[in-house]
Amino acid sequence: MPTGTQTDAHVPPMHVLARRAREAAGILAVCPAGQRTAALRHVAAGLRDGTETLLAANRRDLEQASLSPFFQERLILTAERLEGVARSVDALAGMEDPVGQVLAAWQQPNGLKLRRVATPLGVLGMIHEGRPTVGVDAATLAIRSGNALLLRGGPESFHSTQALHHVIQQGLARAGLPEDAVLMVPDAGPEHVGDMLRAAGLIDVTVVRGGRALVERVQAEARMPVLAHAAGLCHSYVHAAADHELARRVVRNARLRRPGICGATETLLIDAAIAPGLLPQLVADLAAEGCTFRADEAARSILPELPAATEEDFATEWLDKVLNISVVEGVDAALAHIVRFSSRHTEAILTEDEAVAQYFMQRVPSAIVMWNTSTQFSDGGEFGLGGEIGIMSGRLPPRGPVGPAQLMTWRYEVHGTGQLRP
Amino acid sequence: MPTGTQTDAHVPPMHVLARRAREAAGILAVCPAGQRTAALRHVAAGLRDGTETLLAANRRDLEQASLSPFFQERLILTAERLEGVARSVDALAGMEDPVGQVLAAWQQPNGLKLRRVATPLGVLGMIHEGRPTVGVDAATLAIRSGNALLLRGGPESFHSTQALHHVIQQGLARAGLPEDAVLMVPDAGPEHVGDMLRAAGLIDVTVVRGGRALVERVQAEARMPVLAHAAGLCHSYVHAAADHELARRVVRNARLRRPGICGATETLLIDAAIAPGLLPQLVADLAAEGCTFRADEAARSILPELPAATEEDFATEWLDKVLNISVVEGVDAALAHIVRFSSRHTEAILTEDEAVAQYFMQRVPSAIVMWNTSTQFSDGGEFGLGGEIGIMSGRLPPRGPVGPAQLMTWRYEVHGTGQLRP
CATH class of the missing domain: 3.40.309.10 (Aldehyde Dehydrogenase; Chain A, domain 2)
Structure with missing residues (x-):
């Protein structure tokens, strides 16, 4: 196994990270849609401007000992791959913003007006392996959908993920949004997965993308709902x-x-x-x-x-x-x-x-x-959903490819004029 | 605590019950909507015709030792309460059927036609305490939404639930639907709750309605998604x-x-x-x-x-x-x-x-x-949802009052004319 473990004493504990993400989530969920769009445009530009830096970080990961050719191929970043990611982010920036969309509206005979309104899930925890660009997809989908993200990439892509994370935080900052909206779990050691899975009440939904062993571990240990992108047989x-x-x-x-x-x-x-x-x-x-x-x-x-x-x-x-x-x-x-x-x-x-x-x-x-x-x-891209954080095969919604409009929950708004329940 | 435990050797194990429910779920999900409607009409009629039998079964529960006045009040059935339930079931029978509704439809530039289609969740496991009519609500909402139900009521309402269950199964049978679509966990002993919660892969979603202790136990032990109707502060x-x-x-x-x-x-x-x-x-x-x-x-x-x-x-x-x-x-x-x-x-x-x-x-x-x-x-009734199986305060949908249209998941249907992915 690649090492990548950067254990050190200054890593904030998970609940501190998750609280910072939750605070940022509150801002992201209610800021104007244009501000989320601006952050995405800045991320796309940052991926293009930072290509050299990103490729250098990626080389550090590739130089790690004991990477199989299969891992190498998944891990490697190229200028073309980064341009492809930047184009996806641009496409997300051009999409309709899902936050606050009215999913249904009706009126009851007593005059109460009801609306079911799309609202962000809150703080997403993302645990993934393999391609470092999966983290960028997740982060930009989270920004588009008004969610905050705690990102825990595979240890083998630690430096690449760190460099990509920097680009995302810069994009957020340039749009006047809190950098904490996308936080990377800075220690790539496996013990942090357990910390994330126990952070119910701080992380609203965990998204897992990886091999069967990782997915099954997450499903067994998580104390919050899990969206699992697993096998496709x-x-x-x-x-x-x-x-x-x-x-x-x-x-x-x-x-x-x-x-x-x-x-x-x-x-x-x-x-x-x-x-x-x-x-x-x-x-x-x-x-x-x-x-x-x-x-x-x-x-x-x-x-x-x-x-x-x-x-x-x-x-x-x-x-x-x-x-x-x-x-x-x-x-x-x-x-x-x-x-x-x-x-x-x-x-x-x-x-x-x-x-x-x-x-x-x-x-x-x-x-x-x-x-x-x-x-x-x-x-998700082929379906026209604006990308996907994964394809979910669980029974409850969101099911299938999960794009920004699926990374939402709903609230009911009821508008009355003093009606009393008989 | 009331006893009500009817332990005996002929109770089929949970996986046998759940498999029977799953088979019935497959039929309920694809039968014509009119057949589900007919079952509901028969249930409403059965509640009215069977009032005397139901009240007699309820008296057996009430005669159990050690029921507090609070429990008595929740447990008691009257002709009026039964008529109220029958009216709710009639209302459900008159509702639009949610199965197969097209939630969204669009076409991609390559000509692929996509639809998001409402589809039943499958087998619901319902664990509840208190009022025996909660089980009837759950069963009839399940029938309307094309789901099968495994019902585990509180031990204090064992005889009432059993008699109500009989009315529901008769209604299903009269409409030509499998009685197994609504199965009662026949042993009211607490060990069956654990069996249900471990039946992941057989029960798709567990719905829990009851006091905080029961809800927390279910959330901690369940191996499948849980819809929890808990406190309302x-x-x-x-x-x-x-x-x-x-x-x-x-x-x-x-x-x-x-x-x-x-x-x-x-x-x-x-x-x-x-x-x-x-x-x-x-x-x-x-x-x-x-x-x-x-x-x-x-x-x-x-x-x-x-x-x-x-x-x-x-x-x-x-x-x-x-x-x-x-x-x-x-x-x-x-x-x-x-x-x-x-x-x-x-x-x-x-x-x-x-x-x-x-x-x-x-x-x-x-x-x-x-x-x-x-x-x-x-x-859910006041919202115009056709009743509710509970009001969910979790983050993921379904959130808020869960009526028949919320007891659904979705599938994507993609209709092509030989398109290949480039």
């Missing part, structure tokens, strides 16, 4: 009435475009009625790009050369050029497979039969269900 | 620009209409500028109806005969004819008091100054904020 189901050419293009994109993202399809389900004709084509398309397969018995009766899939395979998120294949007897069998193995992230059906598509979409247990398109579209 | 703030006559009427209603409900005002905050003239009137109005007071020093400098309030008093939900009084120096001082002592349920401001009202409503940390009306209006 996604399925694409090719129904008997699918357009074959569309299915070939979409399945290839869903598995191979970027095999390592959470919205990538891990398992292909295909109806027995069309499998003999279509499955060999699908497999050939993907094999030509280096994909390998794990197939159930029914699929191997068509393509005996495919390796046999185990139960464990169907429960595995490969995040790689590997595809599980199961031949199913219709939509109910496809749904049964999904209910059993899906991580409740994203599933797709490919069919020209609208009634079957509706039936499937109504019954899928997952946060996102697609019809005739690629599961790789599961992304 | 509500404030009414009489601002310097209040209409005095309106303030007198509203404060009296807010404290005394029904002193024991969670939306009752426990603490009066009043601006120093108007306290010398108005406070004596307010106190006289309430004292005439048997109310007593706990007053801070500033209030006692106006009315020295009032008993002094301690910190503890301001943190106490009296649920009785007792009112805390604090004289404050303007809206920020009122907000500071509320932030410190409020249980985040409901607060009210009484003022003719719209700018101050807006300022107050934007900054109150609570789920519900009222302007020129009584905090006693905090109620």
